[in-house]
Every structure is written in structure tokens, then in C-alpha cells.
Amino acid sequence: MPTALIIGASRGIGHELARQYRLDGWRVIATARKPHDLDDLKQLGAEPHALDVTNTEAIAGLGWKLDDEKIDTAWLVAGLYGPRHDGFPTQDDFDAVMHTNVLAAMRLLPIVAPLVASTRGKLGVLSSRMGSIGGRTGANGSLYRASKAALNSVLRDTAINFGPQGATCIAFHPGWVQTDMGGAGAQITVEESVRDLRATLAAATPEANGSFLNHDGDPLPW
Ligand SMILES: NC(=O)c1ccc[n+]([C@@H]2O[C@H](COP(=O)([O-])OP(=O)(O)OC[C@H]3O[C@@H](n4cnc5c(N)ncnc54)[C@H](OP(=O)(O)O)[C@@H]3O)[C@@H](O)[C@H]2O)c1
Known part of the structure; x- marks a missing residue:
């Protein structure tokens, strides 16, 4: 049974990834930061782990937990849009968005990528065409x-x-997706986005390492 790790699985795209991998019979290790979301992930049959991606101690705890794991597919999903206005960003807004979307990745990916490399597996990061x-x-x-x-x-x-150690690492745009972040008027359902994301990552060969792809596999400009 292959193992998937989903970081940020309480709702939206991350939760749907956990749900679909479980439906396909995968072992799923999934993180969330609130107790009721961890309970919900357990109900799905996932192995829940508490993680606020902005908490360095919690990241170290995840590293300990995963120490001997071999991960076939990992997804870094947790993300924050931040202010909807385009005015002067406050220090708090800047720190919240950059710590969640960037600093967390700089801390988590060096922990997760070697576990993925150990299976010659795949690592997907939820970026955005907006980037x-x-x-x-x-x-x-x-x-x-x-x-x-x-x-x-x-x-x-x-x-x-x-x-070079065997991990195929890809940045993805998931589409404009009907989640709390994307809003109800977004273009595609979360089921559709996740079906595409999973299929595209599963089909990726090592030559795709370091690419930026749309959910359907089309390349995007950096
Ligand atoms: N939806 C779209 O149209 C769209 C488009 C392009 C890219 N994306 C990207 O896709 C990813 C998922 O988006 P989504 O639409 O599913 O968003 P969402 O519905 O707003 O969910 C955001 C997820 O990130 C988690 N998260 C935020 N801050 C966190 C933190 N500090 N620690 C742990 N988890 C944290 C949330 O957990 P809590 O429930 O605990 O808050 C939640 O699971 C994001 O990276 C987003 O930027 C989405």
C-alpha cells in the first residue's frame, strides 16, 4: 500500500487529497492544526498529525514522527491568501502570508523531500498561477x-x-477552485482539481523534476 503525506488537510484541496487517496486504498498521513479536524481525518482513515506550519517546534515534531517513513507521494498544501485589499500591507499581514506560504516550505521541504527520495517518489507543492x-x-x-x-x-x-536523490518535485496551480479560498464562484470543483492534480503528479517522470504545471499537466511560465 503506497503512502501519501498531505500537509494542510483540514479542508479544501488538502482534505480532498486525503479523501481521494484513502478511497484508492492508500495509507494517508495528514496534518491539520485543530483537534476537530484531526478527529475528522481519523474518521477518513488517515493517520492525523497536529501541525501549524508556522510553528518550528511542531515542524520538528513532524520530522521526528516521520523519521523512518518512506513516502511515495507528498503534498504541501497549507496556504494563506491574506488581505483581499491591495493597499499598504501591514507587517502582520506580510508575516502571516510569508511565514505560511514561504518560510514553512523552507523548513518542511528539507524534511519531507528525503523521505520522498527514498522511494523515488513525487512531491507536489500547491503554488498558484498568481505567483x-x-x-x-x-x-x-x-x-x-x-x-x-x-x-x-x-x-x-x-x-x-x-x-538527483530520486524525488520528482513539482509546483502546481490547482485551477481556480471552489474552496474557502477560491470562493463559491470559482471555475472548478475541488473534486475535479484534485483528480487532475493526483493524475498529473502520478504520471510525472523524473524529467518533470523542477517544473511548474497547471493541474491538468500543462506547463506554466515561472
Ligand atoms: N482555491 C484556489 O482557487 C487556489 C488557487 C491557486 C492556489 N491555491 C493554493 O492551494 C492551496 C490550498 O488552497 P485551498 O483553496 O484548499 O484553501 P483553503 O480552503 O483556504 O484551505 C487552506 C488550508 O491551509 C491550511 N493552513 C493555513 N494556514 C495554516 C497553518 N499556519 N498551519 C497549518 N495549516 C494551515 C488551512 O488549515 P485551517 O483549516 O487550520 O485554517 C486549510 O487546510 C493553498 O496553498 C492555496 O494558496 C488555491
Whole structure:
């Protein structure tokens, strides 16, 4: 039975990833930060682990827990949009978005990627097309855009460091998805996005290491 690790599985895309992998019979290790979400993940048949991705001690705890694990597929999903206005960002807004979307990845990926490399497995990071600099046509959500561009940089470094050891590391745009973040008017359902994300990552060969892909596998400009 293959093992999936989902970081940020309380709701939205992360929860649906946990649900679909369980339906397919995978062993799922899933993180959330609230007790009732951990209970819910247990009900799904996942192995829950408490993690606030901005808490360094909790990240170290996850590292201890996963010490001997071999992970076939890992997803870093937890993310924060931050302020919906495009005015002057406060220090608190900046810290919350950058710590959740960037600093957490810089701390978590060096722990997770070797476990994925040990199975010659796959690592997906939930980025966003809004982080693309080459493909940018709008400027709303500037703080979120900057955080996802920085996350893409972290993913590229992870791919360079752990690709040669066997991990295939990919940044994904999941689509504009009907979740709390995407809103009810978003283009695609969470089931559809996750079905595509799983299929695209599963089909990825080592040559895809270090790429930025749409959920359906189309390449995106950095
Ligand atoms: N939905 C879209 O249209 C869309 C488009 C492009 C990219 N994305 C990206 O896809 C990912 C998932 O998005 P979504 O739509 O599923 O978002 P969502 O419904 O808002 O869910 C966000 C998830 O991130 C978790 N999270 C946030 N801060 C955290 C922290 N400090 N520690 C642990 N977990 C934390 C939340 O946990 P709690 O429940 O504990 O808050 C929740 O599980 C994000 O990285 C997002 O940027 C989404």
C-alpha cells in the first residue's frame, strides 16, 4: 500500500487529497492544526498529525514522527491568501502570508523531500498561477503573488537538491477552485482539481523534476 503525506488537510484541496487517496486504498498521513479536524481525518482513515506550519517546534515534531517513513507521494498544501485589499500591507499581514506560504516550505521541504527520495517518489507543492512572473497580466493580490513566486523559488531549490536523490518535485496551480479560498464562484470543483492534480503528479517522470504545471499537466511560465 503506497503512502501519501498531505500537509494542510483540514479542508479544501488538502482534505480532498486525503479523501481521494484513502478511497484508492492508500495509507494517508495528514496534518491539520485543530483537534476537530484531526478527529475528522481519523474518521477518513488517515493517520492525523497536529501541525501549524508556522510553528518550528511542531515542524520538528513532524520530522521526528516521520523519521523512518518512506513516502511515495507528498503534498504541501497549507496556504494563506491574506488581505483581499491591495493597499499598504501591514507587517502582520506580510508575516502571516510569508511565514505560511514561504518560510514553512523552507523548513518542511528539507524534511519531507528525503523521505520522498527514498522511494523515488513525487512531491507536489500547491503554488498558484498568481505567483507566475512570466505569465502575469493582473496585479491584484500582490502579497499573495509575491509569496507564491517565492514558494516557486523554494521548490526549484528543493528540486535541485533532491531530484538527483530520486524525488520528482513539482509546483502546481490547482485551477481556480471552489474552496474557502477560491470562493463559491470559482471555475472548478475541488473534486475535479484534485483528480487532475493526483493524475498529473502520478504520471510525472523524473524529467518533470523542477517544473511548474497547471493541474491538468500543462506547463506554466515561472
Ligand atoms: N482555491 C484556489 O482557487 C487556489 C488557487 C491557486 C492556489 N491555491 C493554493 O492551494 C492551496 C490550498 O488552497 P485551498 O483553496 O484548499 O484553501 P483553503 O480552503 O483556504 O484551505 C487552506 C488550508 O491551509 C491550511 N493552513 C493555513 N494556514 C495554516 C497553518 N499556519 N498551519 C497549518 N495549516 C494551515 C488551512 O488549515 P485551517 O483549516 O487550520 O485554517 C486549510 O487546510 C493553498 O496553498 C492555496 O494558496 C488555491
